[in-house]
Structures are given as C-alpha cells and as structure tokens.
Amino acid sequence: NEEPESIILSTTTSTQDSGLLDFILPGFTEKTGIEVKVVAVGTGKALQMGRDGEADVLLVHAKSSEIEFVAEGHGAERFDVMYNDFIMVGPEPLQYETIGDTLNGIMENEMVFVSRGDDSGTHKKELSIWASRGITPEGKWYMSAGKGMGDVLQMANELRGYTLTDRATYLSMKDKLELEIVFEADALLLNEYGVIAVNPQKNDSINNKGANKFIDWILSTETQEKIGEFGKDLYGQPLFFPNAK
Amino acid sequence: MDIHITNLLKKYHDKAVVDIDHTQFKSGFIYGITGDNGAGKTTLLKIIAGLERYDAGEILYSGVPLEQGMMKKITYLSQTPYLMRTSVYENIVYPLKIRNIDPMTIEKKAKDIMDELQITELKNQLATQLSGGESQKVALARALVFDPEVLLLDEPTASIDPATIDTIEEAITKRNKQQKMTVIMISHNMDQVKRMCHEIVCMKKGKKISIKE
Amino acid sequence: MDIHITNLLKKYHDKAVVDIDHTQFKSGFIYGITGDNGAGKTTLLKIIAGLERYDAGEILYSGVPLEQGMMKKITYLSQTPYLMRTSVYENIVYPLKIRNIDPMTIEKKAKDIMDELQITELKNQLATQLSGGESQKVALARALVFDPEVLLLDEPTASIDPATIDTIEEAITKRNKQQKMTVIMISHNMDQVKRMCHEIVCMKKGKKISIKE
Amino acid sequence: MDLLKEGLKEALLLLIRFDKEVYSIIGLSIGLSFTSTIFSAIIGIPLGLYLGVKPFKLKKTFTRTIYTMMSLPPVVIGLLVAIFLSRSGPLGTLGLLFTPTAMVIAQMILITPIILGITYNDAKQYGPSISQIGITLGASKFQTLKLLITEMRITLLIALVTGFGRAISEVGAVMIVGGNIKGHTRVMTTYIAMNNSMGNYAMAISMGIVLLLISFIVNSVLYRYVAGE
Amino acid sequence: MDLLKEGLKEALLLLIRFDKEVYSIIGLSIGLSFTSTIFSAIIGIPLGLYLGVKPFKLKKTFTRTIYTMMSLPPVVIGLLVAIFLSRSGPLGTLGLLFTPTAMVIAQMILITPIILGITYNDAKQYGPSISQIGITLGASKFQTLKLLITEMRITLLIALVTGFGRAISEVGAVMIVGGNIKGHTRVMTTYIAMNNSMGNYAMAISMGIVLLLISFIVNSVLYRYVAGE
Numbered sequence A: 001n002e003e004p005e006s007i008i009l010s011t012t013t014s015t016q017d018s019g020l021l022d023f024i025l026p027g028f029t030e031k032t033g034i035e036v037k038v039v040a041v042g043t044g045k046a047l048q049m050g051r052d053g054e055a056d057v058l059l060v061h062a063k064s065s066e067i068e069f070v071a072e073g074h075g076a077e078r079f080d081v082m083y084n085d086f087i088m089v090g091p092e093p094l095q096y097e098t099i100g101d102t103l104n105g106i107m108e109n110e111m112v113f114v115s116r117g118d119d120s121g122t123h124k125k126e127l128s129i130w131a132s133r134g135i136t137p138e139g140k141w142y143m144s145a146g147k148g149m150g151d152v153l154q155m156a157n158e159l160r161g162y163t164l165t166d167r168a169t170y171l172s173m174k175d176k177l178e179l180e181i182v183f184e185a186d187a188l189l190l191n192e193y194g195v196i197a198v199n200p201q202k203n204d205s206i207n208n209k210g211a212n213k214f215i216d217w218i219l220s221t222e223t224q225e226k227i228g229e230f231g232k233d234l235y236g237q238p239l240f241f242p243n244a245k
Numbered sequence B, C: 001m002d003i004h005i006t007n008l009l010k011k012y013h014d015k016a017v018v019d020i021d022h023t024q025f026k027s028g029f030i031y032g033i034t035g036d037n038g039a040g041k042t043t044l045l046k047i048i049a050g051l052e053r054y055d056a057g058e059i060l061y062s063g064v065p066l067e068q069g070m071m072k073k074i075t076y077l078s079q080t081p082y083l084m085r086t087s088v089y090e091n092i093v094y095p096l097k098i099r100n101i102d103p104m105t106i107e108k109k110a111k112d113i114m115d116e117l118q119i120t121e122l123k124n125q126l127a128t129q130l131s132g133g134e135s136q137k138v139a140l141a142r143a144l145v146f147d148p149e150v151l152l153l154d155e156p157t158a159s160i161d162p163a164t165i166d167t168i169e170e171a172i173t174k175r176n177k178q179q180k181m182t183v184i185m186i187s188h189n190m191d192q193v194k195r196m197c198h199e200i201v202c203m204k205k206g207k208k209i210s211i212k213e
Numbered sequence D, E: 001m002d003l004l005k006e007g008l009k010e011a012l013l014l015l016i017r018f019d020k021e022v023y024s025i026i027g028l029s030i031g032l033s034f035t036s037t038i039f040s041a042i043i044g045i046p047l048g049l050y051l052g053v054k055p056f057k058l059k060k061t062f063t064r065t066i067y068t069m070m071s072l073p074p075v076v077i078g079l080l081v082a083i084f085l086s087r088s089g090p091l092g093t094l095g096l097l098f099t100p101t102a103m104v105i106a107q108m109i110l111i112t113p114i115i116l117g118i119t120y121n122d123a124k125q126y127g128p129s130i131s132q133i134g135i136t137l138g139a140s141k142f143q144t145l146k147l148l149i150t151e152m153r154i155t156l157l158i159a160l161v162t163g164f165g166r167a168i169s170e171v172g173a174v175m176i177v178g179g180n181i182k183g184h185t186r187v188m189t190t191y192i193a194m195n196n197s198m199g200n201y202a203m204a205i206s207m208g209i210v211l212l213l214i215s216f217i218v219n220s221v222l223y224r225y226v227a228g229e
Ligand SMILES: Nc1ncnc2c1ncn2[C@@H]1O[C@H](COP(=O)(O)OP(=O)(O)OP(=O)(O)O)[C@@H](O)[C@H]1O
Pocket: B012, B013, B017, B035, B036, B037, B038, B039, B040, B041, B042, B043, B044, B079, C125, C129, C130, C131, C132, C133, C134, C159
C-alpha cells in the first residue's frame, strides 16, 4: 500500500495566507493524483530549501534572486506565473509623488515603519527602494520584525506604523486592520511570482517528474484563468494577475 | 499550664480513634500514657499538641483554647522524629535561634544538652544520616533545649540502648522537678512508666480505661 | 544456611562503622545483637542482607558469596519498615504472589499469619495509615509469611505493646524450632534477648566485643 | 474581550460543525502526542527508575545533564532534527522531513528528558527503599521493577501527563520539522500560530480553547483513574 | 553534518567577535527570563508551599488545574496576552504590546504554574512534617515558611531552574507578544526561529548552541551552589 505520489512545494506565506493555494491546488491533485505538500516560508528560506534540495518545486517572488538561483544551477528554468503589486499601507494618508519620496518622508518624520526584515521577496523589494535613494534605514522608528507578512501587517496596525505589503495579503486581511493604502501604482512596485523546478541532481528523493507536471499545470490556460478569478467575489478585484507566456 | 479534655472525639473513616469523656493533665506532673498498639495514643498526643484536628469536644489550656502564644511553650516529640537536613548542632540550636537568644547562651545551652544526652560526638554529623537511636536522642535534645512548659513525648526511648535510657529518664525527671515542666509521655515500657510518672492513663480502642497512681 | 563473616569493614566518611574480624551465624539458631546506639548493628544486618555494600572483607553463605537465589531465602525487617501503598492484606500476600503460589494457599497463609499476629482487623486498612506498632506487626507478618530460611530482624518489638510482644516472640521461636529458621535479631531489650537467643553478639563502635551464651 | 467571547462561540461551533479538517487536525495532534508520549515513556521510565535506584558514579553530572535536557529549546530541537532528516542530511534517504514521523521524533527528543527527569528525581528519593523491599521479599529484577512502578504510580502518571501536555502544546519544533502542511502535518498549535499570523484571531482562539479542553480532560481522566491522590 | 560543524565554528565566532547585536540579544534573553523567573517565584513559591501544607477542600481539583496550567500552550498564552494588550484590548492604553514588558508577562503566565506546581507537589509530600516541626519548636508562621524553604531548597532550586529554562527556551509566546523587533524585543529563540525561516541555518544553530550553553551553565552554577545533592 504505497503512499500517494506527492511533491513538496516551497512557497511564500502570501500564496498560502491569501488563500490562493487552497483555491487552485485541489484541481492539480484531482487531475494528476499527485498530492502537493505546501511548506509556506519566507522567500529566503524557500530558495534555501531549493538549494538544499529539500523541495521539489518553488513558487516565489524575488525575481532577481530567482534568476541568480537558476544561473547557479539550482533549478532548470524560471517561468512567470502571475504578478500583483506591492503597496504602502499605514494609519494616516500620505501625499508623496513616488514610492521613494514616501519612504523618505517616513524617515524624515520618524514615523514608525515596520520592515519584514526576513529576507523575503517583500523585504528585498523594500531594501532595493531604500538603496535606490541611498538610504540605510536606522533608528527607533524603523522596526525590523523578522516575521511574515500577516504578522507585520498586524504589528503595523498595532504600532500605528507604515509598511510595504503585497496587495493580496493586505486585501485578505483588510477588514481586520485599520490601515489604508498610502501609496500604490508605481512601476517599481511590481511583484512577480515565478515557478522553478529544483535541480533533480541534488539528491535521489527529488520528484522532478511531479515538479514538471506541476509547472505544466500551473502555466496551463485553465489554471491561469482560475488564478485570475481568485478573489473577485470576495474583494471585488483579483488578487493575482496571471502572466504565463 | 493545666490541660483539660472534655468529650474529645476524633474519627478516621468513621472509626472513632480517640473518644475521651474527660481527663486532665495538671501543671508540673509527669503523666504516662499506655495502651495497645492502635489504641489512639499518638493521635491523642498530636491533638493536644495542636497538630491534628478533632471532630468534637473541647481542650482547654489553663482554661482557654489553644492559641499561637501557648503553642510556643508546648513541644511534641514524634515517634518518628523529623530532623532537618543540616548538622546535629544546627538542629539542636534551631529553637533557640528562632527565639532570638544571644549566641553565647545558645552555644552554652547546646553544649550542655549535648553533654547531658551524650551526643557531643555527633555534633557535626548530618542529622539525616544518624542511626535510629541517635536520631531519637537528637530530637529529644532539640525539644528540651528551649525549656518548654509542656513536653509531649511519643515513645521517646523505644530505640534507645539500656545504658542511655537512664540518662534520658533522668534528664526528663530533672526538668520536671526543677522547672516544673509538665510531661506527658507514651510508653510501652510499664516499668519505665511506673518509675517516672505521677499518674498513668491507659487507653484501649480510643477510650481512657483507668488511672493508676 | 550458615553465615561466615571474616574481616568485614564498612566505613562512612572514613569512620569505621562495622569492623568485625570474624563471626559466624549457624543455621537453625537464634542470635541476638545488642550494643549502644550507633554501634553499627543496623549496618551489619543490612550488609548481611545484601542491602549495603562494604569496603573490605568476606561474607560466605553456606560457603559461597551471596547470590540472587540465596537472597530469595533471606529476609530483612527494617527498624523503620516500608509498607506498600496498598491494603495490609495486599502487603502481606505480596511475597507469596511473586512466588506464584496458588491463590488458595495464599489466602490460607495470609489468614493464618494475620490471626497469629492479631492483625486480622487491619486486613483492609491502607498500610500507610497505620500506627507505629501496627506497621511493625504488618511488616513482620509480610516477612514471616513466605517462610524464609534466614530472618534478620532490626528491633522488631521496639514499638510493640507488652501483651503482643509475647505473641511475636512466640511466632519467631516457633518457626525457629519447627522449620529450623535461622534468626538474627537486634534488640535493646536484654531480657528479651536472653529469653529468645541461643547466642548474643554485643557490638561497640563497630566491633564485636563479646559472645555470651 | 469581544474576541474572547467570539472565540468561545467559534470554539463551540468548530466542534459542533463537525468540520472534517478541524477534526483531523485535532486527531493528528492527539495521535502524535500520544505516540511520542508512549515511546518516550518506554525509554524514559525504566531508565529513570534504574538510574534513580542504582548508585553510580557521575550521578551529579547526570542529574545536571538531565535538567539541562529538560529545558532543551524546542526551536533548537526542531532545527537539529530538520538537519538530520533533511534530504542532504545523514538520514535524508528516509524521506522523513515534513512527515508526522519527523514530528514524533522531535516531540520525543523534547519530552523523553522530561519523563526521564521526573521519574529519576523521585526514584532517587523513594526508589531505594522500595527496591530494598523487593529484594528482601525475594522479588526478581523484573518484579522489583513492577513494584517500583506500582508504588511510584502517581509520579509516573505526572510524568506521562506532563510529557503529553508538553508535546501537544509545543509549536516551535513541530512547525520546523512538520512544516504545517495542510491535511498532512498541520496540528493544533501550528494551526493556531498560522491563524494568528493571518489575523484570524477567532479561529486561533477557538482552537486554543479546544487545546486547553483536551489538556484538562486528559488530566482529569488520568487522575480519576489513579483515584486516591 | 557540515552544518553542525559550521554551526559550532560560527557559535564560537559569534561569541568571540563581540558582535554588539548578538550580545544584546543574549543579554535581553537572560534579563527577561531572569525577571520573569523572579516574579513567578515570588508568587509561585509561597503559594505552592502554603497550599501544599494547608489542608483544604477541592485540593484534588486544584491539583488537576495546576497540572493543566503547567502545560498551557505557549501560542495560546501569546495570543491571549496579545489580545489583552492590543490597542483595542482592555489594557491597550498601556501600550505594552511588542515591548519587553509584554514578554515578561507572557513568560510569567507560562512559568508561574510550573514553579507553583513543582513546589506544591513536594510541599504536599514533605511540607506537613516540616511545618509540624516548626510548630512544635515554637516557630512563628514566617519562621515556619523560612524553615520550609530551607528544608525544601533542592526542590525550590529545581523549580527555579526549570522555570528559567522554560522561559529562556520558549518561542511561541514571545514571538507573538514581543514581535521579534530588532534591537528591542529580539531574543535568542526568536532570533533562531527567524534565521531558520530565512534559511540561515548556521546562524540559527550557532545561537542554539549558545542557548544550550547558557542552560547548562545556569544548571551547573546553581547545583554547585546548593552543593550536596
Ligand atoms: N491517617 C490515618 N487514617 C486512618 N486511620 C489512621 C490514620 N492514622 C492512624 N490511624 C488509625 O488510628 C488508630 C490509632 O492510631 P495511633 O497512631 O494513635 O495509635 P497508637 O496508640 O499510637 O499506637 P502505637 O502504639 O502502635 O503507636 C490506629 O488503629 C490507626 O490504624
């Protein structure tokens, strides 16, 4: 009596916490009979699990790190899956032109800013924006939490601070938070998710066939449409926009 | 301190273990309690010492119920004495120390009692590592050292060697004579009871059955 | 089972507590051990029972060192016996049960010994809630019930009332006569030792000082 | 406050709704903790009794080590187990990471020292006089062990309940080695932690209440069983 | 395996480098756990002694409750404390959430029952005969309490060490109420958990080793202090 075939999917908390995976994954198992074991961690750890060969397939959102990951030979190829965007949220509205100005303003006024601080895709994005302004954020106002998106949103809510978040997590938690969008829609804030099958040469346990089936499935028109549907009924807008080629 | 007992009743699981209509222990006398195993002697003594609750009846100490101040003057020596996990010396001086007596006096009193009961050599030994008889002697020394008014003894010489029994009996009777210490002692040794006591209370199945002089 | 002791030495913190050149306990006799408190009597008995290590010397049981099989035939009754947290009856039948004796015999033997030591009324009581003397009797019953070859008793009647002392002495001597049970008993009661024992070993500061017949 | 009230209501609903997922999470929690308690007891109790009764050198060092082990940080345990079981680790070929087995292993490492320690501590104190009685009454080694177990039953019960309670309420280690995989390794505590992160307080609290209830029931049932004390 | 070796090396480096952040994390961990152990002891020890010695009704119920409380799940504690201290909670005006104070509160709720339980358990057993001695020798209530403490010092020490060990090694509750804020509420366990979730295994392990070391040192020092046993 063999256990059913399964793959380990290492992904970020946003895909799990937003409810997307619960929405789409049953379709995959139904179609292929393969069970997907989701380990939801920060992108940093997800990539590390890929490097260590602990996962079979990754669904993450830190494009530059992903490209590097593939370049180093840890995975075969990276495919675009979907995107949404990052937004700045906070307790009071802010009037700045660009995301850079917004962060700058927060720093200058020493308003509380809660950073993911966990090497995640969101964290990397935040750091890149600071870096683009030549700023090293420091001080009592800048709180590095080392936690997931949901936790950080709650902390920002509690501390009446600002934070950078992906739109999906924010929307899914919006009614529990007294935070509003203070900045959005900037080309810099694109949040792209990619899928990568882990290099099967890492060890004997990697289920490369299952991983490839998963990739085929998630890039298929049918699944892509489903991703586009997700959230429409609940939030009046999709949480993710499919962009597989 | 006179002790009056009226209609005292103590039960365990509905069995009356002590059931005494009336008895009295007068100040300055030595009383012996004898009786079969399980007659209720230990239970009675513990009740008098204020260590055990009872179900009915009244005990008056100099006419009033037991109160904190009086308990300081009554001491009870158990059949299986508990010694503290320190040296024999520390055990013996404990009751003096808690009474804030000055160190010189403490030292002198401790020395005297240890000499009297012939336990000076055990002074620095750990009290939890003594032989049966040694423990009994140390516990007795600890009880006598602070000159209580009422001394309740539960088979104090059961495990004591014959030579030392005399010493102990003497130590007790001396204090009764000199300080008018009231003594109530349980013993299975009829000779001893007759030798030492002014009055004997004999118990049987919880009841007092006779008083011999 | 003869017991031969040669050059036995036991120390606690460098103090020799037992230091015996030579002594022997012959099969089928009753021996009394007497001596001052702290003389080393209990320690010696525990060593013989195999319950305590020793530092030097040799003890031979029927010519050989102690082994598991022999230990089943020797029993030791402590000065402060430990009773199991069950009923008196369960305590008494325990040694029979672990020997896989049939239930009928167990019941009979238990009944006999309880009648003999007059503890039948305590049968269903919790063994941890007994009086001092009751505990001693129950522990003795538990030791006698499986007819050991060698019986080591540490002050078995210290807390027993005078009337029952006779019963206990009789129970012991009867077994010595009928089953040739070897008995070594510690006692501070010289009359008792003289009454019961064939030979007396007197100890002082760990040494054997004399043998009287 | 409202949250607590809501949590209580939600907890009731959770149980009444007979939600399959919730019940399987509760079932898995109990099953895993029970399994690891049993295994840990099989190791810890006899060893604790033996070491407590037997005089041996280094007893002090041993005691100290046991007490240190009793407070092994769950995250560290989780981390080490994960490293050993990871595919590149020494036991990687077994493919145990992110499985219930891995969680049992982590829980066992967590609670075996606790069960062992509690047992050892009391065995050191009462064991010698109990085993002495066994010896003097002619019990074999095995019978003496049985005697120790019956006489020390209350201590052993406390050890078991403490071990189980610790296993079922632990989150740090099982999160790492189990991965909180839905329908597979998600247990009550990781469910609570996850829902807390997602801001679903009511769901977190309701499961928390269920967890407390289980703890209380386990205690009650076992105490009743031993009666007395 | 390589990871472990690397972790050990890293642990040494961590300590030798005198990295200010690392030392302040270690300092905070020790400080908070120490504080909560002291406060919990002040509550738990006298209460445990009193309840253990004093006969009272409902003793069984009390015992059962204590044992249940001893296995309160840290996540649940964290959750409840967070709810009480959150802005919208009853104590929200104090602004304590995500501060070291909140962490001490959570740790106290976690370890007070443990310290109380261990104390109570032994006080029930030995307390009566000890306090009886106090009474018969004429000690006042306060002196009897002192006597209980000296006689039961080993038990109390175990209670303290267990409490401290539990506080310093706990992660679930302090992560929730402290928030793992760098330079403010980040302690060893949350540092370990965070580094683990970032995939920085070596850093996680090295801090884990430091944590184990501290645990061992605390045990050793205290045992030496009590000597004997
Ligand atoms: N905690 C208890 N629970 C139930 N019964 C008890 C308890 N303590 C004592 N007893 C019973 O109460 C009776 C009287 O006990 P007590 O200790 O007063 O006897 P005693 O006269 O001192 O006997 P001994 O001479 O053997 O010391 C005994 O039958 C004993 O079994």
